[in-house]
Amino acid sequence: KQEVTQIPAALSVPEGENLVLNCSFTDSAIYNLQWFRQDPGKGLTSLLLIQSSQREQTSGRLNASLDKSSGRSTLYIAASQPGDSATYLCAVGFMDSNYQLIWGAGTKLIIKP
Amino acid sequence: GAGVSQTPSNKVTEKGKYVELRCDPISGHTALYWYRQSLGQGPEFLIYFQGTGAADDSGLPNDRFFAVRPEGSVSTLKIQRTERGDSAVYLCASSLTPAETQYFGPGTRLLVL
Numbered sequence: 001k002q003e004v005t006q007i008p009a010a011l012s013v014p015e016g017e018n019l020v021l022n023c024s025f026t027d028s029a030i031y032n033l034q035w036f037r038q039d040p041g042k043g044l045t046s047l048l049l050i051q052s053s054q055r056e057q058t059s060g061r062l063n064a065s066l067d068k069s070s071g072r073s074t075l076y077i078a079a080s081q082p083g084d085s086a087t088y089l090c091a092v093g094f095m096d097s098n099y100q101l102i103w104g105a106g107t108k109l110i111i112k113p
Numbered sequence: 114g115a116g117v118s119q120t121p122s123n124k125v126t127e128k129g130k131y132v133e134l135r136c137d138p139i140s141g142h143t144a145l146y147w148y149r150q151s152l153g154q155g156p157e158f159l160i161y162f163q164g165t166g167a168a169d170d171s172g173l174p175n176d177r178f179f180a181v182r183p184e185g186s187v188s189t190l191k192i193q194r195t196e197r198g199d200s201a202v203y204l205c206a207s208s209l210t211p212a213e214t215q216y217f218g219p220g221t222r223l224l225v226l
Contacts, residue, residue, distance in 0.1 A: 004155070031212050032212060034214065034215070036217075042219065043204065043218055043219040043220050044156075044204065044206075044217040045217075046214050046215065046216060046217070049213075049214045089155055089156075091155070091156075091215075093212060098161065098168060098169040098171075099144065099146075099161055099168070099169070099211040099212060100146065100158040100161055100169060100171075100172065101146075101148075101156075101158065101215065102158070103155030103156050103157070104155050105153070105154050105155045106154075106155055
């Protein structure tokens with residue numbers, strides 16, 4: 001069974017720190033991986049999409065890396081701000097999953113002013 | 114056009130009733146997905162449409178759930194004989210083609226009393 005795991009479940013850091021969120025998946029045969037942000041009571045906002053042929057993607061203070069062989073992705077957030085507080089979800093498109101995304105449970109991030 | 118929209122935003126119903134949830138995808142997006150999210154968990158895949166046809170309905174939990182997309186645009190998720198366990202946020206996403214970024218609507222929060 002294909003699974004996606006995110007550790008830690010929750011993280012609290014002071015404003016200004018750089019931080020890393022982790023995502024691991026059980027099958028290296030993927031076609032892409034996406035990182036999403038979800039604010040309380042809100043929908044999902046796509047942050048970064050990494051295709052299977054790519055190693056990383058960057059958008060502003062965010063950088064996502066992908067290592068298929070080890071089944072890992074990281075989301076790096078530089079110079080964190082209170083507005084970054086949200087739940088971050090990793091979703092993986094596995095080759096044999098017919099384009100459905102398999103999701104981690106998310107990491108709840110709190111940035112303390 | 115605008116992003117993915119979903120109606121209603123909230124729905125409260127009684128056990129045993131029938132409900133319909135609507136999704137308006139981004140114009141021109143051929144792929145449409147329904148997910149369900151329970152509190153504190155990542156979304157769970159329900160069904161994926163490519164055009165008018167359901168390409169993968171393996172995530173529908175039982176035969177009380179049904180979804181249509183008759184003209185390849187708007188989709189309706191239908192739940193018969195609702196049960197309290199159906200309470201969740203139902204999310205809809207669309208993408209230009211499969212394997213591209215999925216864009217999510219704000220969700221419909223369903224509460225079955």
